[in-house]
Amino acid sequence: MENKKILLIDADSLLYYEMNAKSLEEATANIDKRIDSMLKAAGATSYAGFLTLGKCFRYNIGNKCVYDNAPYKYNRKGGVRPIIFYALKEYLQQEPYSFIALKGLEADDAVGIYAQIAKDEGYTPTVCSPDKDVLLQIVGKHYNYQKAAFVTTSKVSAEKFLWKQTITGDSTDGVPGIQGVGPKTADKLLETSNSSFESAQIAVTEYIKKYGLREGITRFAETFNLVYILRSEDEGTRITALPHISTLLTSKPIPNVETSNDFSDTEWT
DSSP: OOOOEEEEEETHHHHHHHTTOSSHHHHHHHHHHHHHHHHHHHTOSEEEEEEOOSOOHHHHHHHTOSSOOSOTTTTSOOSOOOHHHHHHHHHHTSTTTOOEEOTTOOHHHHHHHHHHHHHHTTOEEEEEOOOHHHHHHSOEEEEETTTTEEEEEOHHHHHHHHHHHHHHOBGGGTBOOSTTOOHHHHHHHHTTOOSHHHHHHHHHHHHHHHHOHHHHHHHHHHHHHHHOOOOSHHHHHTTSOOOOHHHHOBOOOOSSOSSOOOOTTOOOO
């Protein structure tokens, strides 16, 4: 029987893990071992990986925000990344990996979109990422390769996290949310909600209370569109063309996997 278990890898995080390695050889070997360990943990033989190249659609949203003029991810440190970072990005786009970047999408969106496509095509996907947005917004089975641990995200918990982020914003990406409202307050506001619709009503009501009707609704919509990770083929095709999943999957052997390293204690921020 064909093994329908596949990995969908957020490969951006791999670059950040290894960009400060002592050499390119060390960095590529570590990436190879990480991917091999993901395959073994999930019992999968096929995989596809996604990278971010250039600016995604959220920069257009951020630049058009009416009330907050700071661009999307304005708070990220600037400067040139180590040359290994760019060499690794090239490495992952070549054989045997052939990871891809989809114009206008972040890797987060790509794994979210293809997780649903994979299910529709009869695959059993495991999304591999240490990113909290992916882990907590995308429904299904995840492998957090920072902690070497599986996480299953339900529809209910994913919706709660989305609306919590809509209320609080995302400081990591420079998305403000409702001023003065933190995670604990957001949890308390949402604890009585029994549906995604009710959570949306709570969120927009809090925005209106803080900023008034027009500004509140505008801020609510802007924040939602910035924190929401795409998760369907229809959403993806509004941004860019999507290759068929069968053209992205590979079962080619992973190089440099004679030994196995434990990466579970690697710090990720």
